[in-house]
Amino acid sequence: MTAARLLIVGPQGSGKGTQGARISDALGIPTVSTGDVFRANVKDGTELGLKVKAIIDAGDLVPDELTSAIVRDRLEQPDAAAGFLLDGYPRNLGQVGDLDAFLTGRGEALTAVIELSVPRDESISRLSLRAAEQGRADDNEESIAKRLAIYESETAPILDVYRERGVVDVIDGVGTLDEITERITAALAARGITA
Ligand code: AMP
Numbered sequence: 001m002t003a004a005r006l007l008i009v010g011p012q013g014s015g016k017g018t019q020g021a022r023i024s025d026a027l028g029i030p031t032v033s034t035g036d037v038f039r040a041n042v043k044d045g046t047e048l049g050l051k052v053k054a055i056i057d058a059g060d061l062v063p064d065e066l067t068s069a070i071v072r073d074r075l076e077q078p079d080a081a082a083g084f085l086l087d088g089y090p091r092n093l094g095q096v097g098d099l100d101a102f103l104t105g106r107g108e109a110l111t112a113v114i115e116l117s118v119p120r121d122e123s124i125s126r127l128s129l130r131a132a133e134q135g136r137a138d139d140n141e142e143s144i145a146k147r148l149a150i151y152e153s154e155t156a157p158i159l160d161v162y163r164e165r166g167v168v169d170v171i172d173g174v175g176t177l178d179e180i181t182e183r184i185t186a187a188l189a190a191r192g193i194t195a
Helices: 016-027 034-044 047-058 064-075 093-105 120-134 141-164 177-190
Strands: 004-009 031-033 083-087 112-117 168-172
Touching (some): 004 016, 031 064, 034 047, 047 064, 093 141, 141 168
Parallel strands (some): 004 112
16 A cells, blocks of 8 residues: 555646545545645734735735745644645645655655646636635636636646656546546556555
């Protein structure tokens, strides 16, 4: 059996939050979502929240140093010792370097990277739906466009790094929630990652 040290990557609106939560539940590992951490801090009005609110609302990236420190702290918690699922981090090559330094120091590495593949039109229509349902401050047209552009220019390149390491599974992200979960579960099982 291989330890579940996972990353889920996909454009905004690909369903990575939903699928990440399902996979974490099934494997009994915590999801570490930087977006969720930031949003919770904004909601609670913490010092961190005040610092990042304008950045997030504009659809820009929070500085790497701050983001990587938050993830390191979270991964050092006992519940992440046996495995974890990262959602939304690393998001650029600098953060890949930060995560590598941290994991290598523990003699660990990511064991699978799930790339959720969804056509651009589909993610934009899912995002508009989410904007209407959840009222997220950053789900406005300008911010969505910026986030998708940042995904293409900064986040997509991290997949090349992980592809070279042979850990990427490309999953078709179009289908019912159950179908997509099933595809991810099967890809992980092929790597020896099971509940
Ligand atoms: P998400 O929920 O993953 O789409 O994240 C929402 C917002 O939080 C992003 O648009 C960024 O402003 C910020 N954020 C989340 N994760 C990161 C990260 N790894 N690096 C920088 N900013 C991030």
